[in-house]
Amino acid sequence: MMLGSVVVGIGIAGCVRMRDLLAPLPSSTAEKFSIRGFVSRRNLEDQQGVKQISTTEALSRDDIHAAFICTENTNHEEYIRQFLEAGKHVCVEYPMTLSYTSAVDLWNLAQQKGLVLHEEHIELLTPDFKQLKKDIAGKTLEEGTLHFTGGSLKRNFGFPSFSGIARLTWLVDLFGELTVTAASLVEEKENKYMKMTAHLLTRQQKPLTWIEERGPGLGRAKHIHLRFQDASITELPAGQREPVGLFMQDLVLFGRKLQGEVSAAELQEERSRILHCLQLADRIQQLSENTQA
Numbered sequence: 001m002m003l004g005s006v007v008v009g010i011g012i013a014g015c016v017r018m019r020d021l022l023a024p025l026p027s028s029t030a031e032k033f034s035i036r037g038f039v040s041r042r043n044l045e046d047q048q049g050v051k052q053i054s055t056t057e058a059l060s061r062d063d064i065h066a067a068f069i070c071t072e073n074t075n076h077e078e079y080i081r082q083f084l085e086a087g088k089h090v091c092v093e094y095p096m097t098l099s100y101t102s103a104v105d106l107w108n109l110a111q112q113k114g115l116v117l118h119e120e121h122i123e124l125l126t127p128d129f130k131q132l133k134k135d136i137a138g139k140t141l142e143e144g145t146l147h148f149t150g151g152s153l154k155r156n157f158g159f160p161s162f163s164g165i166a167r168l169t170w171l172v173d174l175f176g177e178l179t180v181t182a183a184s185l186v187e188e189k190e191n192k193y194m195k196m197t198a199h200l201l202t203r204q205q206k207p208l209t210w211i212e213e214r215g216p217g218l219g220r221a222k223h224i225h226l227r228f229q230d231a232s233i234t235e236l237p238a239g240q241r242e243p244v245g246l247f248m249q250d251l252v253l254f255g256r257k258l259q260g261e262v263s264a265a266e267l268q269e270e271r272s273r274i275l276h277c278l279q280l281a282d283r284i285q286q287l288s289e290n291t292q293a
């Protein structure tokens with residue numbers, strides 16, 4: 001059976017989703033999807049040959065089984081809830097929501113309804129990350145820093161510990177569950193500049209620092225300083241480029257979940273990681289807000 005699909009929110013991510021749904025990776029679960037339309041808050045012409053439909057139509061049509069939520073972060077929660085309530089599977093661009101408790105609620109709702117709720121994590125699929133993970137395998141961490149810089153985000157992307165959840169996901173995937181010991185935020189609204197610093201500890205009590213810095217003219221980059229017992233890594237390794245795009249890899253994973261090809265253990269592990277990261281993001285936000293002038 002084909003999985004009728006709708007893309008919600010036509011920005012960078014939404015356009016890539018439509019492109020991939022229209023040209024799925026051959027012989028993969030991505031071929032099971034069939035795009036039926038897109039939803040936008042604007043009135044748009046056909047996009048890539050796909051027609052705009054209303055949210056009401058997307059929610060009520062019984063030939064639509066899955067929604068791809070690609071809007072800015074503040075309204076993920078509301079869209080996810082609506083589509084789950086309507087009995088549709090959901091794939092949402094990270095971060096799922098802007099609080100830990102709302103993510104727990106949504107996950108419970110998906111479980112009650114017997115639906116797949118999938119959060120995209122292309123940062124774990126990048127060649128550089130895959131290489132980094134290989135390079136540090138078996139090494140014992142002493143301390144580390146992950147410093148992200150990027151251009152200013154548009155409005156409605158939420159607190160930086162949430163909009164930057166990809167960096168936190170890296171740290172948790174590499175070093176296991178973390179605790180937050182301190183966090184602060186420096187913001188210069190008039191310059192569209194911000195810098196968040198979070199201090200974390202691994203279960204072995206080793207310190208990790210995460211810096212998320214954004215402002216006009218800052219290039220999208222990650223600097224790492226990782227010190228291990230007998231080695232240091234101060235540059236992100238360049239991994240081998242892969243023929244399949246990142247969002248396509250994620251689409252195949254969502255498709256595998258819908259086909260029941262992902263084990264319960266794997267699903268549970270992923271869910272735990274996602275909720276743990278959102279819980280850390282919540283804590284970082286709380287601590288930062290307490291230290292703000």
Ligand SMILES: NC(=O)C1=CN([C@@H]2O[C@H](COP(=O)(O)OP(=O)(O)OC[C@H]3O[C@@H](n4cnc5c(N)ncnc54)[C@H](OP(=O)(O)O)[C@@H]3O)[C@@H](O)[C@H]2O)C=CC1
Pocket residue numbers: 008009010011012013014039040041042070071072073093094095122154
């Ligand atoms: N860009 C990327 O590489 C990645 C993005 N993500 C996630 O994807 C989500 C969306 O990010 P992204 O696509 O980059 O954000 P964009 O700013 O490109 O788009 C966000 C929303 O803004 C609206 N929009 C887009 N273009 C315009 C325009 N010209 N005028 C007015 N409104 C517009 C669209 O909603 P509507 O059609 O309803 O108007 C769109 O869904 C976020 O959750 C982000 O974290 C995750 C991984 C990678």
Ligand SMILES: C=CC1=C(C)/C(=C/c2[nH]c(/C=C3N=C(/C=C4\NC(=O)C(C)=C4C=C)C(C)=C\3CCC(=O)O)c(CCC(=O)O)c2C)NC1=O
Pocket residue numbers: 012122123126150163164165166220246
């Ligand atoms: C050129 C402008 C440009 C914009 C506006 C952009 C937006 C953008 N990229 C993101 C992640 C991401 N974006 C990319 C990659 C890309 N994303 C792209 O739009 C393109 C062209 C690539 C190139 C391969 C990756 C891999 C992530 C996941 C997080 C990471 O690893 O940095 C996110 C999610 C939030 C975040 O993690 O920071 C946003 C909003 N990325 C950009 O590169």
Ligand SMILES: [Zn+2]
Pocket residue numbers: 145147223224
């Ligand atoms: Zn640095």
